[in-house]
Amino acid sequence: MTSARLALAGVACGLIATLSAPTGAVQRGAPAPPKVLVVRDVTVIDGTGAAARPHQSIVVRDGQIAEIVAAGGEPAGGTIVDGAGRFAVPGLFDAHVHVTGGTREEAVDELKRALAGGVTSVWDLAGDGRMASELAREALVGEIEAPTIYYVALMAGPAFFSDPRVIGASRGFAPGEAPWAQAITPATDVARAVAIARGTGATSLKLYAALDGDTVRRIGDEARRQGVRIVAHATVFPAKPSDLVAAGVTMLAHAAYLVWEGSPSTPDFTKRANGDFAGVPADSPVIERVLEGMRDRNIALNPTLWIFAEGLPKDDLSALRTSWMYAVTKRAAALGVSIVAGTDRIIDAANDPLPLIHRELEQLATGAGLKPMQALQAATRNAARTLGVDAKVGTIEPGKAADILLLDANPLDDIKNTRKIRAVIKGGRAVPR
Numbered sequence: 152m153t154s155a156r157l158a159l160a161g162v163a164c165g166l167i168a169t170l171s172a173p174t175g176a177v178q179r180g181a182p183a184p185p186k187v188l189v190v191r192d193v194t195v196i197d198g199t200g201a202a203a204r205p206h207q208s209i210v211v212r213d214g215q216i217a218e219i220v221a222a223g224g225e226p227a228g229g230t231i232v233d234g235a236g237r238f239a240v241p242g243l244f245d246a247h248v249h250v251t252g253g254t255r256e257e258a259v260d261e262l263k264r265a266l267a268g269g270v271t272s273v274w275d276l277a278g279d280g281r282m283a284s285e286l287a288r289e290a291l292v293g294e295i296e297a298p299t300i301y302y303v304a305l306m307a308g309p310a311f312f313s314d315p316r317v318i319g320a321s322r323g324f325a326p327g328e329a330p331w332a333q334a335i336t337p338a339t340d341v342a343r344a345v346a347i348a349r350g351t352g353a354t355s356l357k358l359y360a361a362l363d364g365d366t367v368r369r370i371g372d373e374a375r376r377q378g379v380r381i382v383a384h385a386t387v388f389p390a391k392p393s394d395l396v397a398a399g400v401t402m403l404a405h406a407a408y409l410v411w412e413g414s415p416s417t418p419d420f421t422k423r424a425n426g427d428f429a430g431v432p433a434d435s436p437v438i439e440r441v442l443e444g445m446r447d448r449n450i451a452l453n454p455t456l457w458i459f460a461e462g463l464p465k466d467d468l469s470a471l472r473t474s475w476m477y478a479v480t481k482r483a484a485a486l487g488v489s490i491v492a493g494t495d496r497i498i499d500a501a502n503d504p505l506p507l508i509h510r511e512l513e514q515l516a517t518g519a520g521l522k523p524m525q526a527l528q529a530a531t532r533n534a535a536r537t538l539g540v541d542a543k544v545g546t547i548e549p550g551k552a553a554d555i556l557l558l559d560a561n562p563l564d565d566i567k568n569t570r571k572i573r574a575v576i577k578g579g580r581a582v583p584r
């Protein structure tokens with residue numbers, strides 16, 4: 152289209168807009184954020200690890216943080232959010248959710264509640280890639296009230312593809328042949344498989360189960376070549392945690408599965424939560440070596456404490472498993488492994504009106520002994536860094552998206568204060584609550 156025709160189209164649109172509802176792609180979705188928004192006179196906890204800074208004003212332009220100035224130094228005008236006596240933290244990032252297991256309506260409702268409860272970004276770690284892609288688009292253009300959605304494409308050995316969850320997420324395809332849920336064998340053309348996975352719009356791969364060490368290494372090499380990150384269950388049977396570390400994955404999920412480094416693999420990966428927690432203490436040398444490898448190769452740990460401590464049915468191993476995963480997470484953090492918060496669900500509306508990330512933060516602090524600042528960073532900056540989106544989100548700094556949670560009490564005094572939400576700002580716009 153020529154510039155003259157563009158200009159004419161613009162005039163026509165302007166005329167029509169006064170008479171009827173706006174149409175056309177650029178006007179679709181939620182209202183644009185205010186041109187200028189100022190969170191005035193607030194205590195900023197920016198997520199970088201820096202100490203809290205009282206009496207600051209966060210100046211947001213066109214949805215991005217433009218500057219942070221001493222209160223009183225902000226420009227006049229714009230939309231004002233009164234921050235006096237309150238605390239601004241980065242919007243929360245749940246880096247392990249599953250939202251595509253039910254209907255679209257259920258997913259939209261969960262995402263809306265999660266956003267209203269302070270979650271501004273999520274990383275969906277497996278499900279129906281078609282649905283994840285569509286929800287991500289709807290969130291991006293503002294057709295639904297939702298966090299920013301990133302999602303994975305799953306890979307696993309053929310044995311996994313009898314699992315009813317993956318069959319449900321792949322309807323219309325033979326098991327193992329959906330682009331977002333591929334069966335990988337030693338004979339698979341891995342370069343092609345990774346390219347197919349990328350074609351779903353996934354930002355990363357998820358290695359789930361039933362893969363051997365050599366296959367994991369080939370996937371790791373190819374993913375690096377094609378510039379895509381890998382999340383893996385901390386054991387994928389028969390590949391052990393150390394095989395995944397050697398393959399250079401980006402993040403290991405479920406701290407409890409690290410126990411498999413110290414015992415023989417099981418041929419039945421559905422027993423993955425039943426490791427030998429008594430025989431392989433969390434402080435054994437074999438576990439310590441894995442944690443050191445993670446630190447040295449910059450591999451994050453996504454411990455998912457809440458789901459194991461509170462979300463799963465209790466069994467004979469529950470108490471031992473829970474104390475084991477707390478201990479290994481605590482040790483990982485002490486060694487300098489990046490801890491990334493994730494809930495393995497997103498919300499449990501029947502039991503808690505707020506999204507589960509608040510429960511995970513509490514688990515990280517009271518269970519794994521992280522300081523409130525460390526827990527907060529696990530659910531903000533660390534998640535953004537691990538996914539590779541930290542240039543856009545994860546901290547309150549100039550140039551980042553204005554995804555900000557305004558709290559009535561200081562989360563560094565007590566991490567439970569993340570529940571005391573005054574306002575949620577997403578992309579410079581106050582979210583309706």
Ligand SMILES: [Zn+2]
Nearest residue numbers: 247249276495
């Ligand atoms: Zn999961």
